[in-house]
Amino acid sequence: xxxxxxxxxxxxxxxxxxxxxxxxxxxxxxxxxxxxxxxxxxxxxxxxxxxxxxxxxxxxxxxxxxxxxxxxxxxxxxxxxxxxxxxxxxxxxxxxxxxxxxxxxxxxxxxxxxxxxxxxxxxxxxxxxxxxxxxxxxxxxxxxxxxxxxxxxxxxxxxxxxxxxxxxxxxxxxxxxxxxxxxxxxxxxxxxxxxxxxxxxxxxxxxxxxxxxxxxxxxxxxxxxxxxxxxxxxxxxxxxxxxxxxxxxxxxxxxxxxxxxxxxxxxxxxxxxxxxxxxxxxxxxxxxxxxxxxxxxxxxxxxxx
Amino acid sequence: xxxxxxxxxxxxxxxxxxxxxxxxxxxxxxxxxxxxxxxxxxxxxxxxxxxxxxxxxxxxxxxxxxxxxxxxxxxxxxxxxxxxxxxxxxxxxxxxxxxxxxxxxxxxxxxxxxxxxxxxxxxxxxxxxxxxxxxxxxxxxxxxxxxxxxxxxxxxxxxxxxxxxxxxxxxxxxxxxxxxxxxxxxxxxxxxxxxxxxxxxxxxxxxxxxxxxxxxxxxxxxxxxxxxxxxxxxxxxxxxxxxxxxxxxxxxxxxxxxxxxxxxxxxxxxxxxxxxxxxxxxxxxxxxxxxxxxxxxxxxxxxxx
Numbered sequence: 001x002x003x004x005x006x007x008x009x010x011x012x013x014x015x016x017x018x019x020x021x022x023x024x025x026x027x028x029x030x031x032x033x034x035x036x037x038x039x040x041x042x043x044x045x046x047x048x049x050x051x052x053x054x055x056x057x058x059x060x061x062x063x064x065x066x067x068x069x070x071x072x073x074x075x076x077x078x079x080x081x082x083x084x085x086x087x088x089x090x091x092x093x094x095x096x097x098x099x100x101x102x103x104x105x106x107x108x109x110x111x112x113x114x115x116x117x118x119x120x121x122x123x124x125x126x127x128x129x130x131x132x133x134x135x136x137x138x139x140x141x142x143x144x145x146x147x148x149x150x151x152x153x154x155x156x157x158x159x160x161x162x163x164x165x166x167x168x169x170x171x172x173x174x175x176x177x178x179x180x181x182x183x184x185x186x187x188x189x190x191x192x193x194x195x196x197x198x199x200x201x202x203x204x205x206x207x208x209x210x211x212x213x214x215x216x217x218x219x220x221x222x223x224x225x226x227x228x229x230x231x232x233x234x235x236x237x238x239x240x241x242x243x244x245x246x247x248x249x250x251x252x253x254x255x256x257x258x259x260x261x262x263x264x265x266x267x268x269x270x271x272x273x274x275x276x277x278x279x280x281x282x283x284x285x286x287x288x289x290x291x292x293x294x295x296x297x298x299x300x301x302x303x304x305x
Numbered sequence: 306x307x308x309x310x311x312x313x314x315x316x317x318x319x320x321x322x323x324x325x326x327x328x329x330x331x332x333x334x335x336x337x338x339x340x341x342x343x344x345x346x347x348x349x350x351x352x353x354x355x356x357x358x359x360x361x362x363x364x365x366x367x368x369x370x371x372x373x374x375x376x377x378x379x380x381x382x383x384x385x386x387x388x389x390x391x392x393x394x395x396x397x398x399x400x401x402x403x404x405x406x407x408x409x410x411x412x413x414x415x416x417x418x419x420x421x422x423x424x425x426x427x428x429x430x431x432x433x434x435x436x437x438x439x440x441x442x443x444x445x446x447x448x449x450x451x452x453x454x455x456x457x458x459x460x461x462x463x464x465x466x467x468x469x470x471x472x473x474x475x476x477x478x479x480x481x482x483x484x485x486x487x488x489x490x491x492x493x494x495x496x497x498x499x500x501x502x503x504x505x506x507x508x509x510x511x512x513x514x515x516x517x518x519x520x521x522x523x524x525x526x527x528x529x530x531x532x533x534x535x536x537x538x539x540x541x542x543x544x545x546x547x548x549x550x551x552x553x554x555x556x557x558x559x560x561x562x563x564x565x566x567x568x569x570x571x572x573x574x575x576x577x578x579x580x581x582x583x584x585x586x587x588x589x590x591x592x593x594x595x596x597x598x599x600x601x602x603x604x605x606x607x608x609x610x
Contacts, residue, residue: 023416024431041432073413073420077429079438080388087385107447108378108410109477111328115378124382126329127346133384142412144449144472146479167449172414174451177500181493183486188493192483 001137001163002212002234003205005099006259008066014298015254015305017101017236018061018290019266020054020089021071026271027053028283043081050075051085053286057270058089058096060287061294067099067137069236069264090136101236102136105167109148117156121164138163140214140236143192150199154211157203163210163234166199168192168226171216171239189222193229200233207257208234215253217245217263224252227260235261240297241268247300258305269293306442306468307517307539308510310404311564313371319603320559320610322406322541323366323595324571325359325394326376331576332358333588348386355380356390362575363394363401365592366599372404372442374541374569395441406541407441410472414453422461426469443468445519445541448497455504459516462508468515468539471504473497473531476521476544494527498534505538513539513565520558522550522568529557532565540566545602546573552605563610574598 009015024032024046032049039045058068070093075086093100106116120139123130141153141164153164169179169189179189193213200209209232215223217239227235235253239245240263253261272278272293273286281289314320329337329351337354344350363373375398380391398405411421425444428435446458446469458469474484474494484494498518505514514537520528522544532540540558544550545568558566577583577598578591586594 021417024429036432042434043429043431043436046429046431071413071417071420073411073417073424076424077420077438079424079436080385080392082424082438083385083388105411105413105447106378108376109475109480112326112376112378115376115382119378119381119384119387124329124348124351126348126351127341129347131348131384133382133387142410142447142449144447144483145475145477146482146484148477148479170414170450172450172453174453175414177451178449178493178497179451181486181488181496183488183493188483188486188488191486195482 001157001161002208002210005067005163005262006208008099009259009262012064012066013302014065015262015301016065016294016297017067017069017262017264018057018065018269018294019069019071019103019264020057020270021074021266022050022053022270023074026267026274028286030283043078047078047081047085050082051088054089055092056287057290058093060291062096062098064291064294064298065098067101067262068093069101069103071103071266087134090134099137101138101140101165102134103140105140105142107142107145107149109145110152113149114152114156117153121153121162122156122160138165138212140165140167142167143195147199154199154203157210163212165212165214165236166192166196168196168213169215169219169222171218171243175216190225190229193226196233197230204232208232208260212236214238217249218243220249220252227252227255231255237261237263241265248304250301251304254305263301265297269297306462306466307513307515310372310468310567311513313404314564314567317369317371318607319370320567320606321370321599321602322372322374322567322569323362323370323574323599324374324376324408324569325362325575326379326571327355327358327575328379331572331579333578333591335588348383352383352386352390355387356393359394360397361592362595363398365596367401367403369596369599369603370403372406372567373398374406374408376408376571392439395439404442406443406445406470407439408445410445410447412447412450412454414450415457418454419457419461422458426458426467427461427465443470443517445470445472447472448500452504459504459508462515468517470517470519470541471497471501473501473518474520474524474527476523476548480521495530495534498531501538502535509537512562513537517541519543522554523548525554525557532557532560536560542566542568546570552609555606556609559610568606570602574602
């Protein structure tokens with residue numbers, strides 16, 4: 001799977017991913033009003049608005065980008081109706097040729113981790129047929145439970161040609177509370193990073209493995225060290241833009257081949273029309289503002305590579 | 306919320322929780338065949354079988370126990386159909402007077418953690434109305450991202466009178482890979498445990514907080530230490546039975562008041578009919594086998610308290 005993603009990154013010359021993390025407060029009023037009018041001011045109306053908002057952004061950006069990263073929590077908060085729109089979004093992105101990184105941050109042990117892997121990357125067997133649940137291409141996974149939590153995902157990745165990104169050093173201010181604690185003189189995230197490289201070893205495709213890592217753009221110095229510890233690991237980098245990371249900060253996350261990292265932006269792209277910089281597009285043309293924000297983000301990052 | 310759970314534990318004199326973690330391989334053939342006959346050998350048939358299996362076990366045990374702990378991964382693997390049965394199970398347990406610990410192991414940062422908390426413990430606001438997504442009473446949460454990941458859950462717990470259990474020391478063999486690493490001479494799980502006590506401080510109800518901890522029955526020595534570090538924290542204890550923990554091992558997890566811990570068993574209860582011990586019940590009476598296994602588990606644990 002990782003080589004398919006790399007091929008798409010090379011084709012678009014865009015090592016970026018658009019985070020489809022819709023909040024009701026991001027959605028232009030006219031879409032909400034239309035949907036509330038048609039379906040009622042209720043779960044159906046709200047989730048239909050999420051769908052139309054997503055679809056417009058995907059339609060306006062899909063030719064520029066290799067992948068998207070929907071954050072499942074933003075859908076899950078609407079219960080079943082929200083998860084139906086999550087699935088619809090995943091499927092539509094696939095139709096448009098995009099790879100989908102399900103930002104699900106799942107993780108458990110043994111048969112339970114296997115069930116999560118099945119839900120997002122594999123398929124359940126019922127009689128002689130297989131049924132895929134959400135069918136993303138990659139999923140994000142939490143490492144706190146150790147190898148017992150990761151290996152079932154790795155097995156499913158091998159069977160279904162999929163990939164994962166394991167949380168190593170997250171972008172948030174308090175990520176250091178546990179991740180930065182020194183273990184034998186080195187921060188825990190370095191130990192997790194070394195494990196990621198190990199977990200991925202049996203999944204090599206070319207220069208990279210199908211077990212990637214999540215490392216926040218907000219910590220470029222740590223990114224540099226992790227890049228060295230995990231030479232064969234693709235790094236998914238959140239925290240660009242709204243969380244404070246800039247294009248220049250991202251250089252350490254990439255390898256010398258210009259590959260090895262893919263940078264996410266969510267709010268900065270999908271709610272671009274709310275920023276002064278793109279306000280001239282107006283609420284009606286919010287998707288065009290997202291397109292321009294994607295173009296600017298690609299330029300901001302690739303100028304340093 | 307924690308005092309409501311404690312009241313139910315006292316009423317039943319059963320500090321236990323039944324893990325509703327259905328796997329197709331646990332479900333008696335006759336239920337599967339009935340459902341496949343009625344709905345087809347497909348997602349509808351399989352998830353209807355999960356539902357009937359759950360319902361029979363709930364009906365046979367609800368008067369003996371204070372709470373259940375459905376593992377959402379086992380439902381999520383069937384996609385939307387599975388999550389519909391998850392929700393149906395949560396609602397049915399509420400009808401029967403049981404508290405529901407959603408074993409969802411979610412965790413993210415900021416608005417994303419808030420969205421997960423909303424999904425499982427709170428409600429989304431659409432116009433002037435609120436809509437609950439899954440509406441469990443407690444949820445399990447992963448601490449790897451630090452306070453940024455936990456505090457949004459705590460806020461929702463306060464608003465909706467709910468609780469969480471944070472993973473501290475998990476029951477699996479590889480839990481030590483990161484959790485046992487020494488930080489300033491003490492294992493990381495002790496540091497996480499101290500944080501749990503801190504996160505809960507503003508949610509006290511009587512002697513306990515609404516921020517609990519998960520500590521595996523398979524590590525009783527560590528349970529003893531964590532019990533001391535977290536005097537106001539309720540401990541959810543997985544790993545009893547199938548994973549190797551016994552009644553005697555559980556004593557250190559309880560406080561002197563006989564409270565402070567609630568022990569989960571999943572496979573040992575819901576698939577009891579498959580064990581030699583309960584084989585005489587037969588596949589037809591699998592739910593009666595579960596009832597007997599609950600009675601035996603309560604006896605095994607309370608004899609030492």
